[in-house]
Amino acid sequence: MKIPYLDLKDVTALHQAEIQQAVSEVVGSGWYLQGRALQQFEQHYAAYIGTRFCVGVANGLDALTLTLRAYKEMGRLHEGDQVLVPANTFIATVLAVTENQLIPVFVDVDADTLDLNLESLESSITSKTKALMLVHLYGRCTYNERIKTLCETHNLLLIEDNAQAHGCIYKSAQPTLNCLHSTVNYKTGSLGHAACHSFYPGKNLGALGDGGAVTTNDEALAQMICSMGNYGFSEKYVATYKGRNSRLDEVQAAVLDVKLNYLDQENQRRIDIARTYYKYIKNENARLPKLMDNGDNVYHIFPVFTSHRDQLKQHLQDRGIGTLIHYPIPPHLQGCYKEYNNLSLPVTERLAKEELSLPLNPTMTDEEVMYVVETLNSQF
Ligand SMILES: Cc1ncc(COP(=O)(O)O)c(C=O)c1O
Structure with missing residues (x-):
C-alpha cells in the first residue's frame, strides 16, 4: 500500500466539480480582485468563526505581519515592545514579530500537553510586554482561562495564530477574552483581540495557492488591515499609510467558499x-x-x-x-x-x-x- 503524507490532488478531488464551477464563474466574470467572491467568503468565514469582521489577505504570514503592523499604526504597539511567542511554532509567527521591529520573547512549552508552559509565560512578562501570540499548533486549541486572566491582568493584546486550527472549538461556560456573545462553543479565531489564518493548500481549509485572513471584532483594526494590504490607501489613490499589496484574490476566495461548507x-x-x-x-x-x-x-x-x-x-x-x-x-x-x-x-x-x-x-x-x-x- 502507498500512503503519501498528503496528496493535494485527492484533497481537491473531494469537491472537484463544485470547485471547478466556482473557478469558472470567476474566470467568466472578468473581475479577479476585491470583488463579490472575496466579499462573500469574508462574510461567511467571519460568521463561521464568530467574529464581526474577516479581512482576506495574501497568506498567513501577511495576516500575522499586517495585524502587528496595524496595531503599531493604531498606537497599540511600539518599536521595541516585547511580544510573547511559543518557542515551538512555525517560523512565520516569529517573522511577523521581528519584521515589525518588535522583540520576540520565546516561551517554552509543556512536554506533555505541548501548551505554553504557564509558569514560564508568567515569569517572562515585563513592563515592556505588550502582546501574546497564541499558536494553536497541530490543530489543538491552546487558549484557557489562565491565559485570558494573564492577558487581562497585564493588558496584553492576544493574537491567535490559527493557521493550523480552522474549525477548532473551545468549549467553555465562561465568556472568552473578547467574545461577541456568550456561548459554550467558541471557535479558535474568535478568542482573542485578533486572529490570523493561513489557507496554504495543505491546511484544513486550504486554497489552490496562497491565501490568508484576519478575523476580529475590532472594526478599526479590520479597516486598518484592509488599508495596509491595499497600498495603505484610505480611499483609491489616497495613501494614508505606507502599505503594501496583500490581497486574497477572487479565485482563491471562491474556492475557499466552497470548501468552507465541508x-x-x-x-x-x-x-x-x-x-x-x-x-x-x-x-x-x-x-x-x-x-x-x-x-x-x-x-x-x-x-x-x-x-x-x-x-x-x-x-x-x-x-x-x-x-x-x-x-x-x-x-x-x-x-x-x-x-x-x-x-x-x-x-x-x-x-x-x-x-x-x-x-x-x-x-x-x-x-x-x-x-x-x-x-x-x-x-x-
Ligand atoms: C502556525 C503557522 N503560522 C503561520 C503560517 C504561515 O502561513 P502561510 O504559509 O500562509 O504564510 C503557517 C503555515 O504555513 C503556520 O503553520
Missing part, C-alpha cells in the same frame, strides 16, 4: 482517524501527545515523538508511508536568528529532534489508517 465534516473525519491512532497505536518508542479528547483538536498534524526518529521514518517509508517533520529546527535556532541561538528552550529543542508527523487527512480510508497503525506497531 470543513466541519472533514474535521470530523480527522478526529475519527486520530481516535483510531490513539486507540490502536502501541509502539513503546513512539510517544503520542497527551490525549485531551474534549473536541478542542482538529488534528491538522498528528505528531508522534520518538528518540529513534530516523529509524521510524525509514521503517514507514520502506513500507510506502510518507511522513513529515514539524519542525526540525525551532525558530530561535535558525540561522536568521543568530541573536537568539544561545537561548535554551529545552522542551522545544527536544521536540524538534523527536517529532514525526503521521499521515492524517480526510481522504484516508479506514484500511489506510489501520495500515499506518500496524506498520508503526511492527517497528520493533
Whole structure:
C-alpha cells in the first residue's frame, strides 16, 4: 500500500466539480480582485468563526505581519515592545514579530500537553510586554482561562495564530477574552483581540495557492488591515499609510467558499482517524501527545515523538508511508536568528529532534489508517 503524507490532488478531488464551477464563474466574470467572491467568503468565514469582521489577505504570514503592523499604526504597539511567542511554532509567527521591529520573547512549552508552559509565560512578562501570540499548533486549541486572566491582568493584546486550527472549538461556560456573545462553543479565531489564518493548500481549509485572513471584532483594526494590504490607501489613490499589496484574490476566495461548507465534516473525519491512532497505536518508542479528547483538536498534524526518529521514518517509508517533520529546527535556532541561538528552550529543542508527523487527512480510508497503525506497531 502507498500512503503519501498528503496528496493535494485527492484533497481537491473531494469537491472537484463544485470547485471547478466556482473557478469558472470567476474566470467568466472578468473581475479577479476585491470583488463579490472575496466579499462573500469574508462574510461567511467571519460568521463561521464568530467574529464581526474577516479581512482576506495574501497568506498567513501577511495576516500575522499586517495585524502587528496595524496595531503599531493604531498606537497599540511600539518599536521595541516585547511580544510573547511559543518557542515551538512555525517560523512565520516569529517573522511577523521581528519584521515589525518588535522583540520576540520565546516561551517554552509543556512536554506533555505541548501548551505554553504557564509558569514560564508568567515569569517572562515585563513592563515592556505588550502582546501574546497564541499558536494553536497541530490543530489543538491552546487558549484557557489562565491565559485570558494573564492577558487581562497585564493588558496584553492576544493574537491567535490559527493557521493550523480552522474549525477548532473551545468549549467553555465562561465568556472568552473578547467574545461577541456568550456561548459554550467558541471557535479558535474568535478568542482573542485578533486572529490570523493561513489557507496554504495543505491546511484544513486550504486554497489552490496562497491565501490568508484576519478575523476580529475590532472594526478599526479590520479597516486598518484592509488599508495596509491595499497600498495603505484610505480611499483609491489616497495613501494614508505606507502599505503594501496583500490581497486574497477572487479565485482563491471562491474556492475557499466552497470548501468552507465541508470543513466541519472533514474535521470530523480527522478526529475519527486520530481516535483510531490513539486507540490502536502501541509502539513503546513512539510517544503520542497527551490525549485531551474534549473536541478542542482538529488534528491538522498528528505528531508522534520518538528518540529513534530516523529509524521510524525509514521503517514507514520502506513500507510506502510518507511522513513529515514539524519542525526540525525551532525558530530561535535558525540561522536568521543568530541573536537568539544561545537561548535554551529545552522542551522545544527536544521536540524538534523527536517529532514525526503521521499521515492524517480526510481522504484516508479506514484500511489506510489501520495500515499506518500496524506498520508503526511492527517497528520493533
Ligand atoms: C502556525 C503557522 N503560522 C503561520 C503560517 C504561515 O502561513 P502561510 O504559509 O500562509 O504564510 C503557517 C503555515 O504555513 C503556520 O503553520
